[in-house]
Amino acid sequence: MNLQQLRYIHEVARQKLNISEAANALFTSQPGVSKQIRQLEEELGVEIFVRHGKRLTGITPPGRAVLEIAARALVQIDNLRKVGAEYSRSDEGRLSIAATHTQARHALPPVIRGFLSRYPKVKLELHQGNPRQVAEMLLNADADLALVSDPLDEYDALVSLPCYQWNRCIVTPPDHPLLREESLTLEAIARYPLITYDEAFSGRSAVDRAFLGRGLKPNIILTALDSDVIKTYVSMGLGVGLLARMAYDPVADRRLGMRDAAHLFETSTTRLGLRRHAWLRGYEYDFIQALSPHLSRKVIERALFSPAEDGEHYSV
Numbered sequence: 001m002n003l004q005q006l007r008y009i010h011e012v013a014r015q016k017l018n019i020s021e022a023a024n025a026l027f028t029s030q031p032g033v034s035k036q037i038r039q040l041e042e043e044l045g046v047e048i049f050v051r052h053g054k055r056l057t058g059i060t061p062p063g064r065a066v067l068e069i070a071a072r073a074l075v076q077i078d079n080l081r082k083v084g085a086e087y088s089r090s091d092e093g094r095l096s097i098a099a100t101h102t103q104a105r106h107a108l109p110p111v112i113r114g115f116l117s118r119y120p121k122v123k124l125e126l127h128q129g130n131p132r133q134v135a136e137m138l139l140n141a142d143a144d145l146a147l148v149s150d151p152l153d154e155y156d157a158l159v160s161l162p163c164y165q166w167n168r169c170i171v172t173p174p175d176h177p178l179l180r181e182e183s184l185t186l187e188a189i190a191r192y193p194l195i196t197y198d199e200a201f202s203g204r205s206a207v208d209r210a211f212l213g214r215g216l217k218p219n220i221i222l223t224a225l226d227s228d229v230i231k232t233y234v235s236m237g238l239g240v241g242l243l244a245r246m247a248y249d250p251v252a253d254r255r256l257g258m259r260d261a262a263h264l265f266e267t268s269t270t271r272l273g274l275r276r277h278a279w280l281r282g283y284e285y286d287f288i289q290a291l292s293p294h295l296s297r298k299v300i301e302r303a304l305f306s307p308a309e310d311g312e313h314y315s316v
Contacts, residue, residue: 003077005040006070008033009048013067014140017049017056071157072277078141079279093281096125098134098143100201101226103270106246107147107164111290119283130200130225138273144284146273147291149203159303160271163292167262168207169248171234171241178240179257186214186264193221193239195230206266207242231256244268278304 007026012033015021023030041047048066050058059067085093095115099108104126116124127137131148138146139155152160170189172178181188190211197204204223211218221239224230227247234241235256248258272288272295274280285297 001040001043005036006073008036009040009067010070010074012037012049012056013059017058019056074141075275075277079277082279082281085281090282091119092121093283094123094125094144095281095284095287096127096143097145097147098127098129098137099147100131100134100149101128101228102244102247103147104128105228106244106249107270108291111287114290115283115287118286122283130198132200135273138275141275144274144278144280145288147270148273149201149268149270151271152273157276158273159276160273161292161295161300161303163270163272163295165267165269166244166246167260167267168203168242168265169245169261170259171231171243171248171253171256172259173235173237174255174257176240176257178259181259184259184261184264186211186216189240189242189261189264190216190218192219194218194242195222195224195233195239196220196242197227197230198223198225200225203244203268206268210265274300274304276304280304 008022011022011026012019015025019030019033023033026033037048044062044066046062046066047060048063049056050060050063097104097108108126112124112126116122125143127134127143129137131150134143134146134148135150135152135155135158137143139157147163148160150160152158170178170184178184178188178192196207199205222230222233224233227243230241230243231247231253233239241256242261245260245262248256250258272292280300285300288295288300
């Protein structure tokens with residue numbers, strides 16, 4: 001048994017049992033991957049994958065146990081590398097962040113500016129996607145930390161901690177009647193075509209619940225993953241935009257009108273996602289604290305290394 005074999009089975013599972021894709025991701029050959037997997041199975045005395053001819057079609061019960069242990073082992077190997085780097089090059093390295101567009105565009109810029117000023121030798125990578133894509137990036141180690149509006153409960157290998165709360169506003173063309181409403185209501189908003197976030201965003205469910213609770217069915221004519229896209233179509237006069245309050249900039253968006261809508265919807269929470277049992281570099285803790293000062297090293301370590309319990313939630 002060797003580390004290479006663990007990487008191979010982990011990557012095959014990550015690539016949905018496609019050996020060719022796994023070989024490409026690992027910069028090796030398909031026959032080499034198949035051979036190493038067979039050798040590992042022979043050594044362990046169990047089949048990890050279900051086969052139909054030369055194709056892998058599933059994962060066996062013992063294979064699931066093997067893959068879970070392999071994933072934990074690979075995390076620990078990565079932790080060893082981080083420990084070495086932390087004590088030999090504490091101000092150098094890489095930090096990969098996965099976030100939704102709104103977080104990347106509106107919440108992260110001041111944090112990243114300060115971080116790069118303090119750690120100019122750290123290479124920063126920023127990836128964007130919808131909440132599920134962001135969680136998968138973290139799970140697959142394509143990102144070191146993630147910012148999502150979901151608690152990540154369905155991923156046993158991940159933990160999430162509350163960072164900050166946010167709510168919503170509506171944006172309209174500058175002469176829109178909603179700007180003159182004495183008191184903004186859901187009924188008033190529902191009279192107009194609505195442009196808002198895609199259903200892939202958990203924050204969208206809070207919007208749907210609010211309208212449903214008042215017996216209203218809004219006319220949602222367009223959805224998007226990107227708050228800037230929403231504002232673009234609002235500026236064209238196609239409808240009223242409903243988006244995160246942080247996504248409205250009174251200077252950059254001076255050609256749009258805005259009404260705060262926090263009183264109409266549940267507050268949403270942006271959460272920090274991390275891989276369970278991951279060993280974080282010192283600069284990673286500094287980045288998290290700059291983003292959310294209440295997330296101390298002690299709080300983070302308790303979340304990372306405490307045993308996972310069904311339905312467990314971390315609070316600070």
